Amino acid sequence: MASTTAAAACEAKMKAAGVSLACITSFLSQHAAVSSGATGNIAEASIRPAADLEYLQKIEVAEKPELLQSTVVLKLNGGLGTGMGLDKAKSLLEVKNGDNFLDFIAKQILYFREQYKSNLKFMLMNSFSTNVDTKEYLSKYDTFRENFEEDVELLQNKVPKIRQDTFEPASCAVSEENEWVPPGHGDLYAALYGSGKLDRLIDAGYKYMFVSNSDNLGATMDLRILSHMQEKSLDFIMEVCERTESDKKGGHLAQDIATGKLLLRESAQCPKEDEGDFQNISKHRYFNTNNLWINLPSLKAAMEANNGMLSLPVIRNSKTVNPTDSSSTKVFQLETAMGTAITSFANASAIVVPRTRFAPVKTCNDLLSLRSDAYVITEDYRLVLAESRQGNPPVVALDDKHYKFVAGFNTLVEKGVPSLIACNRLKVTGSVQFDANVVLEGDVNITNTSTDTRSIASGTYTGDV
Ligand code: UPG
Known part of the structure; x- marks a missing residue:
């Protein structure tokens, strides 16, 4: 599969560590792109602002609670909150009145289940950095304790950091753990597919997945969006908000001039010279909340039609292999963003939602x-x-x-x-x-x-x- 010796070395390292084939396939395609000089940047000249989007309040749709039995709510929980000086899952940070993000999420789910007398399925995507603490904390909620690994957790993959000079896997004498990194939340798709959980969900009758960041407590199950998705047979919906001055880090929605398709441009994908346009909130008015709705059978079909993966644009982060030693080997960490999959589906859409659905904690x-x-x-x-x-x-x-x-x-x-x-x-x-x-x-x-x-x-x- 690998096309260079550096890629082969990465492949061997991943196989030896038991990384799934789905993840290896995605990683090697990103490795090939980066080795040939791709930066993943999206130039301002290649896009136009997204326009004519539907507003959730104006959509006419009848709520269909019966869809809940075929719906999964999944929270992204693989990030550590290093930007805020944390070395644990960010969701363990106290938010209000002594409750942390995990408490709020658990209470939201329990409330909803009670309200609709449904057993709405709940999952969390953890990374190798967050799984132990998260499992321990959530065990205080009986309903999430049983069969945690099988029913609740989706453990995401890990990929090697690569040397900037040779694209070989980097080594770190201080700690072997430093050699690996979770490959961004775009790994959701490879993690679902490669673990067999996508198949198991579909076999059990699940059709829709609502995914959001664990640091956004405004993102709860919304029956109107779910029913709209079903009524219009959509494969994928991105919830966007009208941007405010606070929405600097993250990604905005745009339209690809060449294909006319909606796309997501993450701040890490913006060339330096276009940063003024990126931050221009009256030009690029819609911000990705990272609240996404995915039709699971459509996801499986899109992956199977593409060699078992989604071709998401790679984001190349420049770091040192030991994050606490700036003189250690310079590496690239390859990541993808979940929302960039909006371009991978035939029937994808974006909906403008009220600000109440977006209250992130980044700083x-x-x-x-x-x-x-x-x-x-x-x-x-x-x-x-x-x-x-x-x-x-x-x-x-x-x-x-x-x-x-x-x-x-x-x-x-x-x-x-x-x-x-x-x-x-x-x-x-x-x-x-x-x-x-x-x-x-x-x-x-x-x-x-x-x-x-x-x-x-x-x-x-x-x-x-
Ligand atoms: N996360 C994972 N695994 C990873 C990386 C992150 O589960 O490998 C989780 C993380 O725990 C968090 C969520 O993903 O819950 C978002 O991660 P973060 O690094 O905070 O994302 P952002 O850079 O803030 O950006 C995302 C989207 C962006 C959107 C923004 C809204 O990529 O398009 O505008 O969220 O807050």
């Missing part, structure tokens, strides 16, 4: 907003913007020097989380700590130029502090 800025009163918990355990915010999240910019990582953030809010319900923008520069009962309103700019940590005493603040 401590997001976490501060979520923990504050700008977000409320609904009866069905979603975290949504408080109504008075009219769909606009506060724009929070905490000083990266102190609050990029959760440890610093915890000190900031140790005594209390400020009220942000009436705050439009918050900028914090320097080291500060909020006392209990701090209320921030309008545009607030907190600056501490001294090196000592300063307290923000209880009270209401606006403007420069």
